[in-house]
Amino acid sequence: MAGHLCLIKSVLNSLVIYFMYVFKMPKGVGRLLSSIQRRFLWCGCTKQRSFCKIQWRLVMREKKQGGLGVGSLISKNRALLLKWIWRLSSPGTSLWKMIISSMYNPAYENGIPIFYNQPSKIWKDIMSIVQTDVHHVFTNHCKFMVWNGSLTSFWLDNWIGDYPLKTAFARLYLLSSSKSALVADMGRWSNGIWLWSLQWRRPLFHFEQEQLSLLSSLLESKPMFCHKMDKKIWTLNSDGLFSVKSCSKMMDQLLYGGAKPFQSSVWIKLTPPKVQLFLWLLVQDKVTTRDFLFQHDYLTLQESRCAFCNKSLESLSHLFIHCHFTWNIWMKLLSNRGFCSVFSKSVDDMCCNPILDSPRFS
Ligand SMILES: [Zn+2]
Numbered sequence: 001m002a003g004h005l006c007l008i009k010s011v012l013n014s015l016v017i018y019f020m021y022v023f024k025m026p027k028g029v030g031r032l033l034s035s036i037q038r039r040f041l042w043c044g045c046t047k048q049r050s051f052c053k054i055q056w057r058l059v060m061r062e063k064k065q066g067g068l069g070v071g072s073l074i075s076k077n078r079a080l081l082l083k084w085i086w087r088l089s090s091p092g093t094s095l096w097k098m099i100i101s102s103m104y105n106p107a108y109e110n111g112i113p114i115f116y117n118q119p120s121k122i123w124k125d126i127m128s129i130v131q132t133d134v135h136h137v138f139t140n141h142c143k144f145m146v147w148n149g150s151l152t153s154f155w156l157d158n159w160i161g162d163y164p165l166k167t168a169f170a171r172l173y174l175l176s177s178s179k180s181a182l183v184a185d186m187g188r189w190s191n192g193i194w195l196w197s198l199q200w201r202r203p204l205f206h207f208e209q210e211q212l213s214l215l216s217s218l219l220e221s222k223p224m225f226c227h228k229m230d231k232k233i234w235t236l237n238s239d240g241l242f243s244v245k246s247c248s249k250m251m252d253q254l255l256y257g258g259a260k261p262f263q264s265s266v267w268i269k270l271t272p273p274k275v276q277l278f279l280w281l282l283v284q285d286k287v288t289t290r291d292f293l294f295q296h297d298y299l300t301l302q303e304s305r306c307a308f309c310n311k312s313l314e315s316l317s318h319l320f321i322h323c324h325f326t327w328n329i330w331m332k333l334l335s336n337r338g339f340c341s342v343f344s345k346s347v348d349d350m351c352c353n354p355i356l357d358s359p360r361f362s
Pocket of ligand 1: 306307308309310311312318319323324325
């Protein structure tokens with residue numbers, strides 16, 4: 001199973017990258033590819049129906065969230081396509097970008113292009129991702145570092161506070177006479193000091209003045225530097241650059257479950273992968289003990305007794321802790337390493353036991 005997992009991650013997950021980089025994957029294709037991966041993981045072939053011990057949505061999760069880190073191809077496809085949006089809205093003079101800009105003349109709102117001309121099928125597919133719920137992953141983690149304000153839209157980009165000013169001060173945005181202006185257009189330099197100068201379509205009412213004072217205090221907290229260019233950063237990476245891996249991981253967390261604590265002792269370094277996978281199944285109570293086979297009608301009650309003592313049902317906790325045969329092994333191991341401790345009563349507790357994580361034990 002460890003070899004199957006390695007092949008899924010290195011081969012089956014990578015075969016379709018070339019197409020996923022440009023084309024949006026239909027959901028049916030995504031389901032078919034997941035089914036091939038699922039069958040290969042559990043029975044080693046792609047044609048037979050397999051008995052899946054653990055739900056595939058759990059297998060796809062990160063290891064620290066209880067999965068095997070396989071990841072979803074749909075999330076990876078979306079992240080690959082979002083990379084085009086990141087590159088299009090970033091400064092640069094690539095030839096492809098100049099062609100797209102001259103063909104569609106896009107405007108940008110918080111890093112997302114808006115095409116006024118009818119885009120091609122490929123760009124239509126890319127923009128359809130932005131219109132789904134997942135686009136929040138992109139907009140929430142795409143931030144603008146403003147220095148001289150020459151590349152950042154004052155109202156539309158998320159550069160100060162938690163939201164774009166268009167959303168945070170919606171009333172003032174409606175009254176602004178320069179809705180699409182850059183930050184650099186909303187003030188001037190005077191003796192090396194930046195002075196904000198906002199223009200309105202009409203004099204503001206009293207309650208609008210209160211909003212303006214809030215906006216002014218927010219703007220005053222932002223230092224400006226006239227010789228430094230603005231920068232767009234991706235907050236999920238320490239270097240500030242967009243990466244498909246971080247984006248697809250975040251999408252997987254949203255789609256297939258949030259952060260769930262998981263026993264780190266399962267993935268101890270230097271442990272052979274097949275042992276790690278066995279421990280992973282063990283913690284989730286999915287090892288095919290005789291008790292497990294009895295519950296699924298593969299064995300009779302008589303046949304499901306412990307192979308060592310033939311007294312109790314061969315359950316996980318009996319086989320790995322309570323059987324006198326196993327218990328003697330544990331006691332010898334603990335006493336050889338100088339431990340004197342009350343041992344765990346279940347396999348799940350056993351994997352959380354700090355003794356097993358200590359260097360003296362390993
Ligand atoms: Zn036993």
